[in-house]
Amino acid sequence: MREQQAVRKKPNILFLIADDHRFDGLGAYGNPVVQTPVLDQLAAEGVLFKSMYTMGGQTAALCVPSRACLLTGANVFNTTAACKEVTLGETENQDLWALNPALATLPEVLRADGYRTFGIGKWHNGKGSFARGFAGGANIFFGGMGDHVGLPLHAFDPNGIYPQEMAVLSDTFSSELFADEAINFIHSHQEDDPFLLYVAFTAPHDPRTPPQEYADLYHAENIPLPDNYMTEHPFDNGELYVRDELLASLPRQPGEIRQHLADYYGMITHLDVQIGRIVQALQQSGHAEDTIIVYTADHGLALGQHGLLGKQNLYEHSIHIPLLMQGPGLPQGVEVGGLGCQIDIFPTLCELTGTRLSDTVEGRSLMPLISGQETMLRESVFSAYKNVQRMISDGRWKYIRYYSSGDKGSNRIQLFDLYKDPWEMSNLADDPLQQTHIQRLEGELLRWQQSVRDPLLHHS
Template sequence: WNVPAYHFDPTGEYGARCPVVADPSHSNEVTFRACDHITAGRHSTELFVDAAVRFLETVSRSAPFFMSVALLAPHDPRTMPERFRSMVDPEGIALPANVLREHPIDTGALRIRDEMLAAHPREPVEIRRHIAEYYAMIAHLDHGFGRLVAALQARGVLDRTVIVVAGDNGLAVGQHGLMGKQNLYDHSVRVPLVLAGPGVPSGRRSDALVYLLDLFPTLCALAGVEVPPSVDGRNLIPCMTGDCAGGREVLYLAYADSIRGVTDGRHKLIEYACGATQLFDLSRDPLEMDDLSCRASSGPLLERLRQQVRRLALEWDDERHPAGRAFWARRADLL
């Protein structure tokens, strides 16, 4: 609500500031927020969708256009209009089996802001409330998305528009004793990715391993535009048509300077800067509850995945980044 925002600035500077008294009950100190206006009483999802709909009302029915709508939802603080909040009863939510009271390993981020949104140790009643608010905010987001689709249809361009719905990260919301995204479990790194429109087969699902950076060359291909040589991503059209050659054999996973990992779709290895290791068989343990890393029988698999971590760290120039250098300095045993 009441999100500080900017009108479009063709210079790209966005230098305007609005005055605010943050604590008027105790101080008259004036500070300045980075914005040129605030729309009182309007939720960010509605604010952004309103702007997107206005843009769609002006697009040509024949010329190409591109629009990116980066909603703040469902980021905390999770608020939404009451009619969406009332859709979800916290008492009716069944907690996932991997909800824990505390995370057993130092992730390097156990006391950051995200993890302080719920009390330590985690309590089921509070986690249910957070999940209910998460679902309600997604319902509000979905309503906004429906408005965008309706605007495309009203303008007569829906049938020639490629639509992509993607998330930049997931969220733990109590799973593994965590609240935020600062980990490498599937609930936080496996994000929604849905495409629809001309050139996209309908009703298909793919288990291919992909990065969000693969969207750029994919959209270029769907639009008939040449992919710039500087682009690292891969065209996902083969994955959409049933040829998984367009995907990747393994994904490199990283969080800040404290966690690295890989997954090949079936197995996942997670290495922590504190020295801990986790190994999961996702095919039989999708909630990542049974750590196999200490089992003698897992030795060959563990070494194979560690080789992949080393290879991909080099491939992605991880040690050239300050966060990567810090991690590998603490986990030289993996090199």
């Protein structure tokens, strides 16, 4: 029996997810300033996905719906327990945190298939779903954000209760602490069963307080402002004064934005070094050859682009995310250009590991794009933010619809040609020559909203 298990052993999965790391915050995606040698090497040895998107969410804490989509492979309006009951006036309800119990999660499916599932770091999707998915864990943070030293962390609770009074405040920087636990797990794993090691960092989310050595790598005066830097957003997008937007002065000041970017890059480089330690542990333990490494983020954020600071919007800087995969079953040095969505990661990993896919997964495996059998998996991607913004993009043409809600928001549209205008600076909505694109995208967006039962349709 032991020999039979060894013959059919599935690859391990090391799943690394960052918080607030936008797609262009890596050297591999063309950023000439930030230093990410480990992630760049991972991209060079594996697959880099150029056009991966999040679906947004109904809450300003966008890490909740983004991670829910990733973990369940389902659309953003179906992923959390309260989605169908949420009204427009209750979008910050913490009931949104808990995953829809009718949906199987990636850890659950892999655990049922014989994987040893082990969770480390941030889990913002309810204690019950963590307990169902993971057979082990360490330094678990049930929450959205906190200081990187002093996070309330839980040891693994086999009963899955995790009482708040049992949390212990950390005394080590979060990225280092989570990497330490991942390394301990890798070196201690001796079983024949494959593992899913899920490591969820709280970096580079604010407070952006990189250790001094990494802060010293970036000086604000040397940091270029993005091409679409603005002192203020040109209109009310429905969420101009949420917490994230108030972390810098209004109107935006160039020097202050440069400092935010310097701190952000310092956090990312420190994170990159910690990931390097984990990858080295894989190599030292002999697990490197049979482990799929995944690196992604829940969403991005603005940091001065379009006059915004946070991620509560549907511009590229906030919904376009990095995704790197490297390991057995994957080619080396491949860049995938076709459109993809977070919900596609779940079925991709199931195909790579030969794991039966749950019937509740709506995503599509990215393997046809990876192998080159297909150049297009999705004709369009979609995203939503609360009851004030909706988006569709076909990869070139991008349409954003804004709605008024009470005394916030504006009834207007934007149309961008991402080929000619990747920074989304020239709104073509009033161009008579582009009306066919607008009509086409509006119709496709409406059909998607109807198919996923977008609650906005019942209130607009």
